[in-house]
Amino acid sequence: MPLIDNLVTRFPNGVTNLPVSDIFNSLNEPDPSIYVRDFDDFVNYLVTDWNAVSGVGTPVRAVQAGFGGLLRVQTSAASGDNSYLQRNNPNFQVITGTTPKPFYFECRIAQTDDATNGVFVAGLQIAVAANNFLTPVNGIFFRKSAAQTGLELVSRAASVETTTGNIFTIVAATAYKFQFFFDGIDSLWAAVNGNTLAKLTPAALPSVLMGPTVGIQAGTAVVRNMDIDQLLTLQER
Secondary structure, three states, rough: OOOOOOOOOOOOOHHHHHHOOOOOOOOOOOOOHHEEEEEEEEOOOHHHEEEOOEEEEEEEEEEEEEOOOOOEEEEEOOOEEEEEEEEEOOOOOOOOOOOOOOOEEEEEEEEEOOOOOEEEEEEEOOEOOOEEEEOOEEEEEEEEOOOOEEEEEEEOOOOOOOOOOOOOOOOOOOOOEEEEEEOOOOOOEEEEEOOOEEEEOOOOOOOOEEEEEEEEEEEEOOOOEEEEEEEEEEEOO
């Protein structure tokens, strides 16, 4: 006798997001190709998918035992040392106009040590130059700066920076889900744990290709750690 869960809505004939005119109109599941999709749950860490030589000092990146998959990103013990992850090839871009392409970024991370003196970023950036992921020439990302616990959403276009200012207070050893959304027109929306906290409308947005980027930097001469649970970026095709 099967176990019956009456709380589940069932569509035995399937569900589709395609128009009747599409040749795949009888596909009984949503068409996944509608979005450019980059997702990593870090159950495994494939070094060749990422910039493998990334950081100041002796950076460490290694899978940790933990529910759902965890990647530990660790600095060495000198102020200014850092460690980061960035996709080898950038695949996302701000596209507006007659065919706008909204995009979504989400990550779940925990700064495991000192929330005040650990510095981190998470978002989309151009290829990191000179290990500087805090103020890249182009990028859209969350940033927590040194000597404080405030989180901000930052847009940098040709080195011109626009920021929300502090929108959330970080606590050490606490996992947070950081999310931002680009509306395809001119604005960015920031959220933490699903709660929308700020809107940012820069005078200009970066126009170049960008890739998922997460990094941590030591604000003092102590090893700093960050655990990444997952990274997700979606953009309409």
